[in-house]
Amino acid sequence: MDQVVGMEQRTLEDILESFVNSQSIFKNKKALSINYYPDRICFRDNEIQNLVRILGPVLKNEKPSNVFIYGGTGTGKTLVTKYVTNQIKKTAEKYNFPIQILYVNCKMKKVSDTEYRLLAYLCELMGLHVPATGLPTDEVYRRFFNRLSYFNGPTILILDEIDALVRKIGDELLYNLTRCGDEGYDLTIVGISNDLSFTQYLDARVKSSLSEEEMIFPPYNAEQLFEILKDRAKIAFNEGKIDECVIRKCAALAAQEHGDARRALDLLRVAGEIAERNNDSKVEEIHVDLAEEKLDLDRMSEAARTLPKHSKLVLYTILKLLKNKEKVLTGEVQKHYEYLCKQISLRPLTQRRISDIISELDMLGLVNALVISKGRYGRTREISLSVTEDIQNKVLSILHSELFL
């Protein structure tokens, strides 16, 4: 017995020692996170210079033009904007010039769902607590503007994913914010979006005011993504732990997804994590394949766990129906959903609501829903999946245990 225990202990010791002695794959994993700000931003020199030219006058106490920045996901819009505004802030601090930068990601839940919430959040950023509900919206506006004038200097407000804001709450808030420049408040708005179509919902005055200056960020091509990844990999990985061909594969996969640098970094990071977990000596191409699958699975199973009950059931219905075919229509989903509701004694939601839930699932990237017309057989959504059968099965089993057990 002692002998067995002794052996087990030795094995454990060996494993633990191997952690200490073997050289880790990562040197500084943070370099692969989206929150990492590199010293050098590749392939965005023009954009940086442009933005500095637009926002720079703030340091001369002149009000800069509002800017609207457009470009696909992971094209460096946020990175460049934060980089430039940080530099402006640093310079301002050097000369004791007061300036405040407010950054809001409008896609964040509980931040920009309503006019009230966003204003409350902005007040919080300026150090003023506003209750989550209870006050008339006018009062929150009053407090926000009070706080703005209380700060004795210019403010740059960055509204990231501004399209999400407009879709959720319309353009009234933007109208009020863009007007406040006319009323003596020193506020410059930088709107960032990856969707140009939302501007059609904007009031003409808001549109022209917001787009006093416009910038477009083109997607990175595979070669540029490769260079960006190579730079980051140098910081992130220990020497000899990753080959160029692996980096190239991540770049190529992300380039297929509209040149998304964020996706490329995620792939590289997760591939490294998988290699490390498997105790492999270096990151190989197979790890990238596994990383791609893991990212999809994580995204879907996270949603499967956190969605509200009816959304879970709708997603379950879709996954179930898509086991036998490639595409389903809204009507089929509705019918099967109602059948499942009966099985678990749940009062089904109306078709109108289900239609919205399908849109939400589409927006979350869990399903692909395309509005199509089938002629005299009506207009509907054609719903499909873009994940492997394996992931589909895993998510189905998570949803099954969440819903039926």
Place this chain on the structure above:
DNA sequence: AGTCCACAGGAAGGGCAGGCGA
């Protein structure tokens, strides 16, 4: 050219919960 289908999606509003301020 007109009809018709099966929805999409906008608008309005109900009901409930939570929080504020007098």
Place this chain on the structure above:
DNA sequence: TCGCCTGCCCTTCCTGTGGACT
């Protein structure tokens, strides 16, 4: 404590729509 206000989730009612069919 109570009236008021907002958020959230949902329903009801309605108009709009693209293209196959007649």
